[in-house]
Amino acid sequence: MTAAALACVLGPRVADVQLVESEEIGIVGVGEATLPHIRAFNTRIGIDEAAFMRATAATFKLGIEFRDWARIGDSYIHPFGAFGHDVDGVGFHHYLTRAGSIADLPDYSLPVVAARAAKFAVPDDDPRSLLSTFGYAYQFDATRYAPFLRAHAERHGARRTEGRITDVERDDGGNVAAVVLSDGQRIAGDLFIDCSGFRSLLLAQAMREPFEDWSHWLPCDRAVAVPCAGQGPLLPYTSATAMPAGWRWRIPLQHRVGNGYVYSSAHIADDAARDALLSELEGPPLADPRFLRFTAGRRRRSWVGNVVAVGLAGGFLEPLESTSIYLIQLAITQLLELFPQKPVAAIDRDEFNRVVDLEYDRIRDFLILHYHATTRNDSPFWDHVRTMTVPDTLAEKIELFRRRGRVMTYREGVFLEPSWIAVYLGQRIEPAGYDQRADAPPAAALARALQRLRDETQAAVATMPDHAAYLSMIGAAA
Secondary structure, eight states: OOOHIIIIOTTTTTOOEEEEEESOOOOOOOOOOTTTTHHHHHTTTTOOHHHHHHHOOOOOEEEEEESSSTTOOOOOEEESSSSOOOTBBBBBHHHHHTOOOOGGGGGGHHHHHHHHTTTTOOOSTTSSSSGBBBBOOEEEOHHHHHHHHHHHHHTTTOOEEOOOOOEEEEOOTSSSEEEEEEOOOOOEOOEEEEGGHHHHHIIISSOOOEEEEOOTTTTTEEEEEEEOOOSSSOOOSEEEEEEETEEEEEEEEEOOOEEEEOOOOTSOOOHHHHHHHHTSSSSSSSSSSEEEEEEEEEEESSTTTTEEEEEGGGGESSGGGGGGHHHHHHHHHHHTTTOOOOSHHHHHHHHHHHHHHHHHHHHHHHHHHHHOOOOOOOSSHHHHHHHHHOOOOOOOOOHHHHOOOOOOOSSSOOOHHHHHHHHHHHHTTOSSOOGGGGGGGGGGHHHHHHHHHHHHHHHHHHHHHHHHHHHHTTTTTO
């Protein structure tokens, strides 16, 4: 992703891009679900949507379904779209709270209703249309996306070198001067972008940047993944089902279903996690289960000297809410905006680190919310996350919503008000009050307006094609 973006956006007059990667090192290829921001990324570097989806056996994604999180038997969808629409600056959920029907909020979300019906169509450009009130992302085969991007990067001037880095040379000022490959080849450069995954070969090992461990808030530190044959309709959403020691993902692709169990090794053994995952598969497994180990957290700084970490080399929070690929895009976008001139300026580094750190911190709080806001007490894992002390920044957000339905808003950040509302209510955090301005319309008029909007949402979804049929219609079928 980084090589393609630098080659396509900056071009050879700004940056001579050399991609070093080794076939000996496999693609993690587990995080196959994304957030809507990937559409802008693909568009910016000139990728055709249908061609990308064919190449990666991709499906569309309207949101994420959460099962059994607040209580066993519960289910809600965090949609990529709005709930109803604000009136005179007052959030729609305040009117539902006043009407006593806040539990019906999903009925006023077009992406939720469409996802449940396995329907899909691209959003309408007309802001007056209900079909303009949502976005979408993709679910794709990451092992196919990487070579697709490699070829795209090379077509735009990036030069690829096959090889494994065995040594890093630093100059007298502490910057990286060159990397040395196993065959003895030496590659020098001005700026080094560390995409070496959890090894963090340049940022952690060469530059010795310390790691901030957040596992006391996000205790899941392992995952076991396995693909299987799909059964039933092709659903336009990812599922996350709570398990006794973590949660299980289901990601429907055109050619298979991705499955994984993200768990805390302090609460379940690897073999037991594998067996629990295999027992839940809907179809025959298509490969042997793969295990991954990780620690939630981030490097104290993502850009140090002339080394910029992108992706796992800079940090990892866990797969919940599909933020891993988004954080890659965030780092790439900021690097493009702050791409240095020689010598690298401290002000560019500081702004890059400020934005990346802020996003990590806010996503961290959003993920902790899913675990902490539960009534489950059926296992030691859920007892732990329900009763743990959370960051003050999250505690304040929860109390603000619980009191009057207020959502703390950001000028920057990936998860905006509808996302927080979806998870608050889905996790059974309901507001005790509402914005007093929602008392303005007469009760009868409010009831009629709510029923009309619910009917219009159902009617709009009824006009949308089946998800699988839409893929074929636009030439995106693999």
